[in-house]
Amino acid sequence: MLSAQQQSTGDRPWLDPAAKPQIVIENVVKTFGAFTAVDGVDLRIYKGEMFALVGASGCGKTTLLRMLAGFAAPSSGRILIEDADMSGVPPHERPVNMMFQSYALFPHMTVEQNVGYGLRRIREDAAVKAKRVTEALDMVELGPLARRKPHQLSGGQRQRVALARALIRRPKVLLLDEPLSALDKKLREQTQFELMNIQYRVGITFVFVTHDQDEAMALSTRIAVMNHGQVQQVGAPADIYEFPRNRFVADFVGTTNLFEGEVDHSEAGFTTLNCAQTGTALVADDPGRHARGQRVWLAVRPEKIKLTKEPVSGTRMNQLRGMVWELGYLGNRSTYRIKLDCGKIVTVFAQNERRSSQWAIDWSDEVYLSWTAESAVLLLE
DSSP: OOOHHHHHHTOOGGGOTTOOOSEEEEEEEEEETTEEEEEEEEEEEOTTOEEEEEOSTTSSHHHHHHHHHTSSOOSEEEEEETTEEOTTOOGGGSSEEEEOTTOOOOTTSOHHHHHHGGGTTSOOOHHHHHHHHHHHHHHTTOGGGTTOOGGGSOHHHHHHHHHHHHHTTOOSEEEEESTTTTSOHHHHHHHHHHHHHHHHHHTOEEEEEESOHHHHHHHOSEEEEEETTEEEEEEOHHHHHHSOSSHHHHHHSSOOEEEEEEEEEEETTEEEEEETTTTEEEEEOOOSOOOTTOEEEEEEOGGGOEEESSOOOOTTEEEEEEEEEEEEEOSSEEEEEEEETTSOEEEEEEEOOSOOSSOSSOTTOEEEEEEEGGGEEEEOO
16 A cells, blocks of 8 residues: 555656666576476566565465575576676675564564664674664664563564664665564554555665465555466556456455356447356456457456345346345444355445444345446456
């Protein structure tokens, strides 16, 4: 998510063909014996980005991060940081630092000693080092806790100590491996905004790995979605969510409903497909890319679907009938799983706009599901 400051400056260098990337990952492959962990990855990351690598466990995202850090070498391909080829450059000589998932704080050291540990090899006067430690602690608002030990801190405070320690050497790129995974849900949400504000203030590039799609959506300027070592799609969070490139991205990022069908009619801006699953025609806005008879999937997000007890009318509208099979109350919204007449289960999110303990639509109710053509996207694979 772009901060207000970033939005006001229009800072989206990836949209500028003339912009020069800070990090270039060029056809990088990493194999372990017969297993290919990273398979031909190409990425361009720009200075000041909060860039997320997301995917399921084993997709290659952490391996890619470790290659950026220098803890692993590509089997082929190359990585450049500010035009310098990182091949053969050891971790301590790279213009990067890494913040580990475990935070790796020294339990016998105080907060200020942990933060200052990264300066031990830098040739500076003790007074200069002390000043940098103080500045780093102030940046993460931990100055009053400088003399405490890690066991005397909360999870969020330990996370900020690790962040200050990683930033004190002023790297050009900070790498973060699941930076918020050790925090509880409420603290994680609070810390997301703290991390964004710190990143904006220091002005360096953050590249972070997470399996949490919500975290990636909230924090990042752009996301790379990975699967089986390959990048499936790169884009801003809204582009990834609203315009997924394929079924994997649509299904992995958020929740989606997929309907398989064949194109019946396609013209610029509008496509009709026959869906054998539902026994109906479905419509979607589309540039008219598809030929008659072509196999496609229609994807529609749960929050785009409206639930009613009576049929609705309108043009360019999809409508199906079903029964409430399961439902769950989540406070701000309710999740419905609707079993269609054909047996397919469709997920619907309904915002709880009114204060009430009564369900407007309850278990086993007969309902109609409707969504507009512009709410759906067609996928070829």
